[in-house]
Amino acid sequence: MHTGVEKGVGSMGFVTIRDVAREAGVSTTAVSQILHGKGRFSEPTKELVRRTVQRLGYIPDSRAQAMRSDRTHMVGLLVPDLHNPYFADLVSSMETMLYERGVGALIGTSAESVKRQDAYFMRILSQRIDGVIAVPQGQVSDGLKAVVKRELPLVFVDRRVPGLEQVPYVVSDPKPGLAQALKQLKSFGHQRVAYVSHPSLGSFSVDERTQAFRELAPQVLGPGAAAVYACDGSSSSQEQVLSDILDSSATAVIFGYSRDAVSLFSLLRGRNIAIGSQLSLISFDDIEVFRLISPKVAIISQQANRMGRQGVRILLDRIGSDLEPGSQAVSIATRFQLRDSVGRVA
Amino acid sequence: MHTGVEKGVGSMGFVTIRDVAREAGVSTTAVSQILHGKGRFSEPTKELVRRTVQRLGYIPDSRAQAMRSDRTHMVGLLVPDLHNPYFADLVSSMETMLYERGVGALIGTSAESVKRQDAYFMRILSQRIDGVIAVPQGQVSDGLKAVVKRELPLVFVDRRVPGLEQVPYVVSDPKPGLAQALKQLKSFGHQRVAYVSHPSLGSFSVDERTQAFRELAPQVLGPGAAAVYACDGSSSSQEQVLSDILDSSATAVIFGYSRDAVSLFSLLRGRNIAIGSQLSLISFDDIEVFRLISPKVAIISQQANRMGRQGVRILLDRIGSDLEPGSQAVSIATRFQLRDSVGRVA
Incomplete structure (x- = not known):
């Protein structure tokens, strides 16, 4: 460009x-x-x-161009990282729904970098597109301002940007699924539950889950029944968190960041701890590996597909209408799915 | 469009x-x-x-447009499926290398469908791009012909298309890594090795691995030391393959399709079979989960990053030059990586 x-x-x-x-x-x-x-x-x-x-x-101007020559039936999709199966699911569900409606997708990634996100926005603005759906980096940036200024239809999914309230967004609410998970644990006799957070990631949605746990755990399990352990993804941090949890009286652990769950699952196996009987395990995010390993891991699903499809619906509505853009906030409830990694306390 | x-x-x-x-x-x-x-x-x-x-x-014409107004510094990238971590790695490595060189990427997927691949090609031709790198569906299609006809620089990675020999390609050679794996197994005392194929996928590269195994195993281990079991990905097929292997005298198993390896790893765990001592396990594809589970799974790596980077290099060379397009074939050697899932025969 x-x-x-x-x-x-x-x-x-x-x-x-x-x-x-x-x-x-x-x-x-x-x-x-x-x-x-x-x-x-x-x-x-x-x-x-x-x-x-x-x-x-x-x-x-792409928007004016699109209005002049009818629609281009192409939209841009921006996600942070295709290595992360959650975002791969999210973007694939959006691309497939668009394809079914005769709309092509031009996918890009930001690698969780504002600079790279903005490079994508600047470049996509020079292409023939009708709109953009983005998982944005969490601040008002030049690239985002450029898209808004051009009046190109824009929808945020998974995250929103404080200060850009005029952009419609679809996010996930961690509370419903987390409340279901905690109630299930309680009904299985669990009295103390550990939670593994990942504050070093700086992710709004991952941190929001930690907040939800701090709020809901005392309500469901009573005061003092829950503890939060911060993991930074390093081997030493994982070993430390594992030792701390095993030394505690917790009989179940919930992971806010699915990569930590995969790593600690493996470490628990290495220590011959029976997952589902000695220690119950639940993770946020419905990723394929949790269905492939044994025991299968119980999840709190963000409903990536529903979120993506809702985002596509909002974008296509906006592209098709002459209405002035306005704020629109959709919250998709998370859902708990019980699997063999969760068992009754003996 | x-x-x-x-x-x-x-x-x-x-x-x-x-x-x-x-x-x-x-x-x-x-x-x-x-x-x-x-x-x-x-x-x-x-x-x-x-x-x-x-x-x-x-x-x-995009090509003429690009020549007229200098380059657009955008290229299209087409892969079959972002859910498959191998393709997510491949496309991410290409996108990152392009970004480092000031070139943006417009990613699309074909969902292993010729129709959807061609829809992507037809749409991308109406955008302002300098060239395309694609993991193609294995036949000459209208979409592929359209890209070739427009003289838009095009490079194939991971697969090639018989009948389009003028398109440069970068593919992976399964033999070097497979030979290393077989020699390692032999040096650890393994005399009989099973191989799990996946013919129902219809993938050229997955079938090529099976061929390579049939050719190399007798050379390294001697005649009759190897058997091939076909898996179709269903639970019943997985259980059948597992039973057949356990009933055989094989002490090691190699998987041509990584998803089968993940599923059977889990089934072996469920049967309390010690991976790495009772049965050694090797899989094609360097995917993250093989590093996260315990024991870590030994791999024959396709070198997705090297393949992607080589594809980008060829495309950028072609975009920058006035040379007539000509055939160019690059083969990247696979590499074996020993991990704890492989052990000595007791």
Whole structure:
């Protein structure tokens, strides 16, 4: 994408129709009409505008372009990381639903980096697309502002961005599934439950789960029945958390971050601890490996498919309508799914 | 994307510059020059060409567009399935390498469907891109022909397409890693080795591994030391394969398809069979779960990162050069990595 490097061009790093009009000394309407082959202008004026467009690297507004030439039936999808099976599920469910509706997807990833996210947004704006669905990095960035400024339909899924309340979003509510999990543990005789958090990730949704546990565990199990252990993903941290939990009186453990659950599952196996009888285990996230290993791991599912499909529905509604964009907040309830990794206390 | 629905327009479902020229009754050179604002033509001729372009929904050739307005620094990446960690690794390594070189990626998936692959190709051709890297479905399709016809730089990775020999490709050679694995097993005293194939998948590369095993196992272990068991991924098939292997005299098993390895790992655990001592286990594909479970699973790695990076290198070379496209075949050697799932025969 051509970004405005000339002095005074584009307050946000890209060239607008206003920049072209100012440089060429004509109105924005004239620029628009000349580019669309409309209106009556002298050849020198047309030539000047075309040269200015070329020199500044102006890319006609995608939204206006889409409105002019009908819809392009393409949308951008941005997720943080395709290595993470949860995001792979989320993006695949969105792509498939779009495909079924005759819409193509142009997928990109941010690698959890604001800079890389913004590079994707800047590039996707120069493509022929009708809208974008994004799992955003959690702050107002230049790239996000650019998408909003262009009035390109935009929907957030899984996360939202404080300060951009006008963007519709679909997020997951950790509480319903977590409450079901805690009630199930209680009914199986568990009186003390450990929770493994992962604050070093800096993820809004992972931290929100920890908050939900701190709030719900005392309500369901009573005061003092729950403890939170922070893991940072390193081997030493995993070993430390495991030792702390085994030294405690906890008979069950809930993981807020699924990668920690996979790692500790393996460490527990290595210590010959019987998962499901000696220690019960539950993890957030419905990832395939939890169905493949033995015993199968009970989960609190974020309903990635439902979230993705809801996001697609909102985006397609917005693309199809002439309504002014407005805020819209959808919360998808998590669900607990009991599996063999959870058993009764002997 | 606008597809040609008018009678007689576009033999492959989309509008070409020839269609515009024929409809407008001018030469293709005239169409090209008018669209690029070059040449000397009367206003009525220009207007006729512009209207014809608009009416037919002609999208200027991406390659010509890219050559005209310099490069777009965007490429398309097509993989079969983001749920498969191997393809998630492959596409992520390509996207990251492109990002480091200032090139954006527009990722799509085919869901192992020729129809969906072709829908991606047809759509990506209407975007502003410099080239495409694809893990293709294994046959010459309309979508593939369209990309080749447009002379858009194209590289295949992981698979190739018989009949499209002019397209450069980077594939994996299963033999080096498999030979290393078999020699390691032999040095640990294993005399009989089972192999689990997955012919129902219809994957060229998975079937090629089976072929390699049939060829190499007798060479390394001697005649009659190896047997192949076909698994179709169903529970009953997995149980059957497991029983057959346990009933045989095999002391080690190699999996051609990593999902089968994950499932059977779990079933072996359920039967309290000590992996690494009672039965040694090796799988193709370097996926994360093999490093997370205990014992860690020995792998024959396809070197997805190396393959992806090599594919990117070839594509960027082709985009940057004026050379005629020509065939180029790169084979990346697989590598065996010993882990605790492989042990000595007692």
